[in-house]
Amino acid sequence: MSVIELEDVIKRYQSGVETVEALKGVDFSADRGEMVTVIGPSGSGKSTMLNMIGLLDTPTEGHVHLDARDVTDFSEDELTEERRTGIGFVFQDFHLLPMLTAVENVELPSMWNTSVDRHDRAVELLRRVGLGDRLDHTPDQLSGGQQQRVAVARSLINEPDILLADEPTGNLDQDTGQTILEELTRLKEDENVAIVAVTHDDQMLDYTDTTVRIVDGVIQEVAQP
Ligand SMILES: Nc1ncnc2c1ncn2[C@@H]1O[C@H](COP(=O)(O)OP(=O)(O)O)[C@@H](O)[C@H]1O
Numbered sequence: 001m002s003v004i005e006l007e008d009v010i011k012r013y014q015s016g017v018e019t020v021e022a023l024k025g026v027d028f029s030a031d032r033g034e035m036v037t038v039i040g041p042s043g044s045g046k047s048t049m050l051n052m053i054g055l056l057d058t059p060t061e062g063h064v065h066l067d068a069r070d071v072t073d074f075s076e077d078e079l080t081e082e083r084r085t086g087i088g089f090v091f092q093d094f095h096l097l098p099m100l101t102a103v104e105n106v107e108l109p110s111m112w113n114t115s116v117d118r119h120d121r122a123v124e125l126l127r128r129v130g131l132g133d134r135l136d137h138t139p140d141q142l143s144g145g146q147q148q149r150v151a152v153a154r155s156l157i158n159e160p161d162i163l164l165a166d167e168p169t170g171n172l173d174q175d176t177g178q179t180i181l182e183e184l185t186r187l188k189e190d191e192n193v194a195i196v197a198v199t200h201d202d203q204m205l206d207y208t209d210t211t212v213r214i215v216d217g218v219i220q221e222v223a224q225p
């Protein structure tokens with residue numbers, strides 16, 4: 001069953017007197033344990049689509065379903081709560097806080113949660129991405145690939161159903177990018193999360209279960225290699 005679904009989503013942006021239709025009736029879904037890669041030219045609507053899936057923005061028309069619940073009309077507070085508990089984010093430029101150690105960065109999104117032992121889970125996640133010996137290093141003491149592995153561990157701290165990644169290998173060399181993709185593939189299975197990634201990186205297509213091509217706000221192709 002799909003954990004996230006966009007149903008006939010239209011997104012219009014108003015800039016001055018001009019209206020841009022960034023998404024023109026998009027249907028999309030992703031399952032737990034599935035990696036979906038979204039590709040398409042610049043300006044085609046990839047980030048807009050990721051923002052809809054991540055509940056960072058709401059559609060002009062159409063519906064968003066999370067775990068079979070229609071969340072389209074949720075309030076800002078309700079969406080924040082869904083994001084916090086259900087969705088992890090990984091960014092191209094890592095977005096780690098420079099003054100915090102690796103383990104503190106991983107713990108950060110679970111600050112509000114008193115019911116789990118956050119520290120133990122953070123340590124466990126860092127071990128799983130091969131950073132068990134880097135727990136107390138700050139980002140400037142880590143390589144780009146290591147920083148991205150910290151970011152991947154952080155995205156999983158609240159046991160999300162969905163992991164969203166915007167160009168996760170964009171700032172990494174090819175070998176390091178490959179390591180991150182192998183890590184994501186393993187965690188996808190271990191944690192049973194849906195991964196939705198936007199990328200320009202062709203090597204990502206070797207790891208993906210489903211490729212979605214979007215052009216000019218319209219999904220042109222869905223391929224399962
Ligand atoms: N906040 C915004 N205001 C106005 N237009 C926007 C905004 N965000 C995106 N757009 C427009 O929507 C279209 C899709 O943008 P985007 O989703 O960022 O594409 P991509 O990520 O594929 O490069 C583009 O024409 C872009 O200029």
Ligand SMILES: [Mg+2]
Pocket residue numbers: 046047048
């Ligand atoms: Mg974009």
